Amino acid sequence: MKSLLCTLAVGAAISAASLSLPSTAFAEPANPECIAPAQPGGGFDITCKLAQATLAGSGAVSAPVRVSYMPGGIGAVAYNAIVGQRRAEPGTIVAFSAGSLLNLAQRKFGEYTEADVRWVAVVGADYGAVVVQQEGKYSTLEELVTAIKADPTSVIIGAGGTIGSQDWMKAAMLARVAGIDYKTMRFVAFEGGGDCATALQGGHVHVCMNDVGDSQAAIDGGAPLKLLAVLSENRLPGKLSDIPTAAEEGYDIRWSIARGFYVGPDVSDADYQWWVDAFRTTMEWPGYQDALAERNLYLMPMVGEETEAFVAEQVEFYKALATEFGLATQ
Known part of the structure; x- marks a missing residue:
């Protein structure tokens, strides 16, 4: 790996x-x-x-x-x-x-x-987080990566910031360890993680490369979202302890x-x-x-x-x- x-x-x-x-x-x-x-x-x-x-x-x-x-x-x-x-x-x-x-x-x-x-x-x-709709098509990070591999343009990835931002970087890093050309991925830039989460809820993007803090705050507030993976070295404590790290899913990236x-x-x-x-x-x-x-x-x-x-x-x-x-x- x-x-x-x-x-x-x-x-x-x-x-x-x-x-x-x-x-x-x-x-x-x-x-x-x-x-x-x-x-x-x-x-x-x-x-x-x-x-x-x-x-x-x-x-x-x-x-x-x-x-x-x-x-x-x-x-x-x-x-x-x-x-x-x-x-x-x-x-x-x-x-x-x-x-x-x-x-x-x-x-x-x-x-x-x-x-x-x-x-x-x-x-x-x-820490960075990979965020999707609660009732969406992706249940694991592996399923998401498989979909991107099959057709990079079919998965719309939302990020706070344009090319080179930290959210873009998280996606590019994931692509690189998965053997995907990150230049082929379909990106939509937002001003921040909150805007991306709103777009995700509306189905305008399929995944947000967000952060744990603001993403979990939205979930705690009732947003129908879920964390597929966290980009930490180890699982996070407390209520996030059930969320796997990207490394556990086979993609060793940390942010x-x-x-x-x-x-x-x-x-x-x-x-x-x-x-x-x-x-x-x-x-x-x-x-x-x-x-x-x-x-x-x-x-x-x-x-x-x-x-x-x-x-x-x-x-x-x-x-x-x-x-x-x-x-x-x-």
Whole structure:
């Protein structure tokens, strides 16, 4: 069996103990805002709402965190707005994911690079998922792959983002280990995972290469969908323990997703440190792991300089992966 591995370069070795550093008191921003750079319902939305709930629950903030939406380019519009026009807003954090870093690796955020913002924290891990209709024709990942092999154009694959996005990459990786030319597959691009899930429910696509967090949230909310496989190394715990990994189905692909936040490049050191300390406090809060579990996310605590180093390493990793698939990185 062929194997293709795509996991976070760091994370598993990081413990909550690494967050236990002395906190320094700086002024709390008056009107904190979390920008989810996509439509409501996807992974960015979940990330912002996790921060909204846990920063308040842990007592790290006294003012409620407002969630706003800035869709476009799977994070590109928000990134350009923060770097170009909103560089020094102390109360504004923006959600990012592994998909954001993959896009930065391919220079999909225009002239800006990963060095143009200040990376605050990674607050949790998510995993890729293969999602189909609950009462659809596919019961296993093998059945789906067999259908694609028989006629790649007969299976409409939905993905958040265009060619080179992380959802596209998941499908391309699956095709490669299955011996399918990924260039022959039929793709439909959406702004985010929530839009793809809606299209899947309406029968406009046959499968979504989504993430566990937003897909299971939709299922928990009553959406008639199901996870065929998760792209994790091992089965996930709790209510997802019955979902096989892609490797169990014979297709050894893995896609881990860091979820976190950045601020503008001209945010002061004091304001940046306030957010670092706020997230450190929040991730040490006893209720934090329950909040992650409610959103089908998993512990991966990082703040400050550790986050900056992680982002730089991941972007280099994604540049190499993109090159493998013939995608531009310059």
